[in-house]
Amino acid sequence: QKEVEQNSGPLSVPEGAIASLNCTYSDRVSQSFFWYRQYSGKSPELIMSIYSNGDKEDGRFTAQLNKASQYVSLLIRDSQPSDSATYLCAVSVIGGTSYGKLTFGQGTILTVHP
Amino acid sequence: ETGVTQTPRHLVMGMTNKKSLKCEQHLGHNAMYWYKQSAKKPLELMFVYNFKEQTENNSVPSRFSPECPNSSHLFLHLHTLQPEDSALYLCASSLPRRGGNTGELFFGEGSRLTVL
Numbered sequence: 001q002k003e004v005e006q007n008s009g010p011l012s013v014p015e016g017a018i019a020s021l022n023c024t025y026s027d028r029v030s031q032s033f034f035w036y037r038q039y040s041g042k043s044p045e046l047i048m049s050i051y052s053n054g055d056k057e058d059g060r061f062t063a064q065l066n067k068a069s070q071y072v073s074l075l076i077r078d079s080q081p082s083d084s085a086t087y088l089c090a091v092s093v094i095g096g097t098s099y100g101k102l103t104f105g106q107g108t109i110l111t112v113h114p
Numbered sequence: 115e116t117g118v119t120q121t122p123r124h125l126v127m128g129m130t131n132k133k134s135l136k137c138e139q140h141l142g143h144n145a146m147y148w149y150k151q152s153a154k155k156p157l158e159l160m161f162v163y164n165f166k167e168q169t170e171n172n173s174v175p176s177r178f179s180p181e182c183p184n185s186s187h188l189f190l191h192l193h194t195l196q197p198e199d200s201a202l203y204l205c206a207s208s209l210p211r212r213g214g215n216t217g218e219l220f221f222g223e224g225s226r227l228t229v230l
Contacts (some may be wrong), residue, residue, distance in 0.1 A: 004156070035219070043204055043221035044157070088157065101170060102219070104157040 006105035019076040023089030036088040119186035137192040137205030
């Protein structure tokens with residue numbers, strides 16, 4: 001069983017639409033949740049982090065966390081072609097030697113077409 | 115200068131060669147990491163260093179040997195690799211937060227390794 005699971009896509013949405021990316025995780029003690037964006041040929045960059053249940057908004061991005069259901073999602077409003085990338089969900093456990101010990105999903109490829 | 119710099123960006127080596135990957139961070143972070151990214155597979159954590167001390171070795175084969183001389187530099191020494199080791203090797207750094215964990219990693223551009 002995969003520890004962090006994402007729909008690999010590709011997910012294709014028209015420009016201006018809402019893109020919805022989902023992620024589920026298996027370890028109930030997970031405490032920190034992250035979304036990274038990776039453009040083709042580039043390294044991942046952090047776009048959102050969320051630690052508490054509920055929604056967290058940052059510009060056009062909204063992260064949603066539901067620990068009871070063990071899922072985290074990312075909504076991208078008013079999608080732009082420049083949002084086309086692979087989105088990586090990452091999960092970690094707080095404490096001890098768990099510095100940066102992220103478990104990544106396989107990524108969802110998003111394509112925003114004009 | 116960029117935050118996390120990796121060299122070389124591309125490396126081709128034979129199975130009997132010995133080479134090293136270098137990573138340098140200019141962010142004042144205390145933790146550094148090596149991740150492996152292979153096609154169609156999730157990013158895999160290889161090693162973690164906190165304040166120059168190795169705190170994680172994720173069952174990595176001994177043909178990969180990390181070295182962290184200080185909090186700003188990290189190396190990955192490679193020897194007798196296999197073709198299946200061909201991948202993108204990503205270095206990252208972070209500043210630990212209270213509670214002992216941060217997932218807010220800053221990645222370098224990666225070193226693309228091809229083993230013939």
